[in-house]
Amino acid sequence: MRVLVVEDSLRLRESLSEGLRLAGYAVDAAADGPDGLASARAVEYDLVILDIMLPGFDGTELLRRLRESVRDTPVLILSARDRLEHRVEGLRLGADDYLVKPFAFEELLARVEALCRRAHRRARNQIVVGAATLDLAGKTCSVGGRPLTLTPREYAILEFLFLNVGAVVSRTRLEEHVYAGDRQVWSNAIDSAIAAIRRKLVEFGLRDLIRTRRGSGYIVERHPEEGAA
Numbered sequence: 651m652r653v654l655v656v657e658d659s660l661r662l663r664e665s666l667s668e669g670l671r672l673a674g675y676a677v678d679a680a681a682d683g684p685d686g687l688a689s690a691r692a693v694e695y696d697l698v699i700l701d702i703m704l705p706g707f708d709g710t711e712l713l714r715r716l717r718e719s720v721r722d723t724p725v726l727i728l729s730a731r732d733r734l735e736h737r738v739e740g741l742r743l744g745a746d747d748y749l750v751k752p753f754a755f756e757e758l759l760a761r762v763e764a765l766c767r768r769a770h771r772r773a774r775n776q777i778v779v780g781a782a783t784l785d786l787a788g789k790t791c792s793v794g795g796r797p798l799t800l801t802p803r804e805y806a807i808l809e810f811l812f813l814n815v816g817a818v819v820s821r822t823r824l825e826e827h828v829y830a831g832d833r834q835v836w837s838n839a840i841d842s843a844i845a846a847i848r849r850k851l852v853e854f855g856l857r858d859l860i861r862t863r864r865g866s867g868y869i870v871e872r873h874p875e876e877g878a879a
Contacts, residue, residue: 651696651766651810652676652827656686656712657728658704666699669755670762674789674802676830683707690716694826695723696766699758702729702740710743717744724765728753763787770813777812779870782851782859784812793854803828804847807840811860811870820867844868 653675657663660681667677678693680686683706690698690712698716702709713725724746729736732750740748746768747761767775767786775787781794789805791798800808806828811819821840829839836842844860851859861869 651806651813652678652693652830653762654686654689654693654695654698655679656681656683656690656698656704656709657701658682659701666755666758669759673759673762674806675762676806676828678831681705683709683712687712687715689831690721690723691719693831694823696769696827697762698723698725699762700725700727700745702727702731702736710740713740713743713745724769726758726761726765728758772813777815779812779815779872780856780859781854782856784809793851793856796854798850798854800847800850804843804850807843808847808860811868815870816872818863818866818869823867 653670655663655666655670655677657666657679658681663679663681667679670677678689680689683704685706686700686704700709700713704712709727709729713727716723716725725744726747726749727740727745728749728751729740730751737748746765749758749761763775763786772786775785777784777786782798783792785791786809789809791800791805791808807824810824810827824840848860851857859870861871863869
């Protein structure tokens with residue numbers, strides 16, 4: 651999943667970006683209001699982490715303009731403003747959560763996980779499709795209880811397909827959600843990664859978990875007996 655961090659403090663921006671990358675997220679970053687808004691409008695992010703005190707224009711103005719553009723991307727506000735009226739203002743402007751600085755990264759990560767689950771209409775950290783189970787918190791996959799070894803990129807692709815189970819996901823949309831904007835993406839990168847995932851799944855007896863829809867993209871189909879957890 652892809653996250654945008656809008657934070658003017660270089661130290662905090664880099665720290666958050668690195669921590670989120672280590673946790674398995676693709677991360678872009680912006681240092682001011684105008685750049686943050688341009689990025690948030692241009693890319694379908696799974697989450698925006700937004701500081702309030704920003705140069706150019708502040709985070710509340712960014713949030714207001716983002717909501718006016720009909721973007722419903724989840725937004726987590728980070729702010730040193732800890733008064734009740736500040737939290738209420740942020741939430742009423744359209745933020746989905748509000749975290750006061752200073753904070754523990756573990757709490758931030760838990761909130762990021764919860765907001766991303768909510769954005770994809772998931773109540774639990776596990777997604778089960780047939781014999782395969784994806785753990786969103788642990789960033790792991792198992793088949794029949796046995797761990798499936800995936801690279802971070804392979805996991806990110808499989809995760810996004812599982813989050814959109816039953817829907818065809820285009821190559822372009824996969825690229826947008828699993829690669830940060832500063833990474834060069836080769837034209838066959840998604841296809842090659844899908845092929846590698848399929849080879850690993852075949853070793854566990856799963857040959858058709860990921861199907862190709864020619865000209866459209868890829869789909870993980872839900873088994874008829876499974877609900878929409």
